[in-house]
Amino acid sequence: MDSDEGQQSSFYALRTTIGQERNVASMIYSRISKLGVNIYSILVTPELRGYIVIEALDHTEIEKSLPGISHVRGIVEGEMAIDDIEKFLEPVSAVAKVNLGDVVEFTSGPFKGSRARVTKVDETKEEITVVLFEATVPIPVTVSGNDIRIVMKEELG
Amino acid sequence: MKVNACKECKRLTELDVCESCKAKTTPNWIGFVAIADPERSDVAQKMGIKLKGKYALKVR
Ligand SMILES: [Zn+2]
Numbered sequence: 001m002d003s004d005e006g007q008q009s010s011f012y013a014l015r016t017t018i019g020q021e022r023n024v025a026s027m028i029y030s031r032i033s034k035l036g037v038n039i040y041s042i043l044v045t046p047e048l049r050g051y052i053v054i055e056a057l058d059h060t061e062i063e064k065s066l067p068g069i070s071h072v073r074g075i076v077e078g079e080m081a082i083d084d085i086e087k088f089l090e091p092v093s094a095v096a097k098v099n100l101g102d103v104v105e106f107t108s109g110p111f112k113g114s115r116a117r118v119t120k121v122d123e124t125k126e127e128i129t130v131v132l133f134e135a136t137v138p139i140p141v142t143v144s145g146n147d148i149r150i151v152m153k154e155e156l157g
Numbered sequence: 158m159k160v161n162a163c164k165e166c167k168r169l170t171e172l173d174v175c176e177s178c179k180a181k182t183t184p185n186w187i188g189f190v191a192i193a194d195p196e197r198s199d200v201a202q203k204m205g206i207k208l209k210g211k212y213a214l215k216v217r
Binding site: 021 | 187188189190191192193194197198199200201203204205211214215
């Protein structure tokens with residue numbers, strides 16, 4: 001098996017007993033390195049009751065990990081699209097920690113290295129609006145939380 | 158058994174301070190994701206997770 005960067009992972013839904021999603025996920029996770037199976041992540045979200053999502057090389061890798069695990073009711077046929085999974089994922093670095101008035105620095109993109117003040121935070125869209133310090137005209141710029149880091153928190157009170 | 162999530166990196170822990178980034182942890186979290194291979198996992202990449210382990214999906 002080559003491990004090129006281009007190698008794809010696929011997503012599969014595994015049916016479980018309702019209420020046992022996290023237990024099943026933990027059981028499978030604890031076996032991955034022991035069995036040497038190509039499972040890359042396991043996801044449990046309250047929106048999908050009775051299912052867990054497994055990211056793996058292919059479905060046979062998942063099958064290899066299942067014998068003896070209780071509360072497993074089978075792999076749903078067919079792959080899930082990444083778009084169906086993406087909505088459950090909230091980037092770790094992102095916007096949740098950014099507040100109005102914070103000073104941020106761009107870590108990527110055309111403004112890399114520039115500093116700006118946060119004027120708006122849209123948590124649902126994972127976007128923030130900032131005004132660059134260096135700009136002669138204060139034009140608001142909307143960016144993703146992944147493109148910035150917090151330099152200074154707004155003083156409270 | 159009490160399980161908390163780190164407010165910064167979302168890693169699950171029983172401690173009040175995260176072992177990996179030293180941030181405070183909180184019992185207010187939902188969802189669960191176990192990352193076995195951060196380099197190959199699209200989920201890890203999209204969430205910005207670089208270390209193997211168990212994480213919350215959302216931390217409040
Ligand atoms: Zn942490």
